Amino acid sequence: MTTADILRGVWALSALGLTILVLLHSPKGDAGLGIGGQAQLFTSSKSAETTLNRVTWMLAITFIGLTIILSAGWVG
Structure with a gap:
């Protein structure tokens, strides 16, 4: 497993977590x-x-x- 593979895994988990957290936010004006x-x-x-x-x-x-980082190709 390379560093790029690990970063891609973290990237995918952050995308999933970000999607879930955005859905958890309340609509504007609600508490x-x-x-x-x-x-x-x-x-x-x-x-x-x-x-x-x-x-x-x-x-x-x-x-x-x-x-x-991943799109620039800085990690091999």
Whole structure:
């Protein structure tokens, strides 16, 4: 298994995770989660939304960064 294969796996998992997290976001103007109701892990819907935003941004940055690295051919 090469480094490129590992990065492609991480890239695919970040794409899947990003898709799922975007679907979990609430519609504009609503509080809480869009799918599945309010999360029991969080004390409020505001903290759930804040956590979702942070994780979504981290996955988006990972996905975009790996897309650039893999498409540029910097990894053999």
